[in-house]
Amino acid sequence: MSDWTIGIIGGSGLYAMDALEDAQWISVKSPWGEPSDEILCGTIGHVRVRFLPRHGRGHRIAPSNINARANIDALKRAGCTDILAISAVGSLSEELPPGRFVTVDQFIDNTKGRPASFYGDGFVTHVSMAEPVCPRLSKHALKAVEKAGGGCSEGATYLAMEGPQFSSRAESKLYRHWGAEVIGMTGMPEAKLAREAELPYALLAMVTDYDSWRDDAESVDVAEIVKQMNANAAIARKAVEIFCKGLPKKRNPSPIDQALADAVITAPDKHDKALVAKLDAVAGRLLGKG
C-alpha cells in the first residue's frame, strides 16, 4: 500500500463502487452526528479508498439535511489523507454541455443556515478559502476522466444553492452574472469543512443539464438529470479507478495538510474543553492527536 487514503464522496447517481477490492461497509461514529451512511472501505491498486455516498444509499437525504460535518469528520477518522468528491451539476455556460465533466476551482456559497464550520466560541478559527480546492487532485482527476473516455474541462466556479427546488429563470440568469459556471446543492459547506479538517479536496462535476437560463429551452427537471447521470456514471466510476491507480506511490505533503497552522485565534487558556474534545479528528494534528 502507498500512503494515500482517498475519500470518495459519491454524489447523485453514485451510491457504491464496484472497483474496490476487499470492500466492507463500516460504521464510523462521529461527535458531529450521523454521517450520511456507513463508509465502504477497501483498496484500488496501491491506494486505500473510503467511499461515502453523500445522500446515503438509495438517495435518502435531501441536500439541506446532509450532515457535512459528520461526513468530513468520519472520513478523517477513517484515515483519509485526501478527498475526491463527485457531483451532478447544472450548467450555467454554453461551453459546458450535458455529458461533460469539469473540475471545480472556485465556489460561491449561497446556501442558507447550514452548519458550515467545526469551530466556534472557545476555539475561533479562520482558514483561508481563497483557493478552495487542491490543484494536485483536480489535475489528476481531469486526466483520469479523459483516460476513462470522457470530456473534461478545467476549472469552473460552482454556485452552491440551498434547494431542494431548482432555480427560477431569474436566479439562473443572476448566477451567470455573478460569474458562476455550474450549479449544485452540495459543494458547500462540504469544501469548507474539508479545508477546516486539513484535507485536500477536489470536486469533479458531471454536467447533467443546462439549468434554466436559456429562454428558448425547457427548464431543468429530475428525469432529465437522472437520464444524464446514468449515461455518465460508468465514466465517473472508471475515472475514480484510474484516478487511484495513477497516483504516485509516495504522497508528497500538501500545504493544505497544515491549513490550520496560524488559523486558530483563541488563547489556549480560553479554549472550550467540550469543543476541543470534538475536534480530536479534524484538528488532530494541531492538538497532538493525529
Ligand SMILES: CSC[C@H]1O[C@H](OP(=O)(O)O)[C@H](O)[C@@H]1O
Ligand atoms: C438529482 S438532482 C439534484 C441533486 O443532484 C446534485 O447532487 P450531488 O451534488 O450530491 O451530486 C445536486 O447538488 C442536488 O443535490
Ligand SMILES: Nc1ncnc2[nH]cnc12
Ligand atoms: N440545475 C441544477 N441545479 C441544482 N443542482 C443540480 N444538480 C444537477 N443539476 C442541477
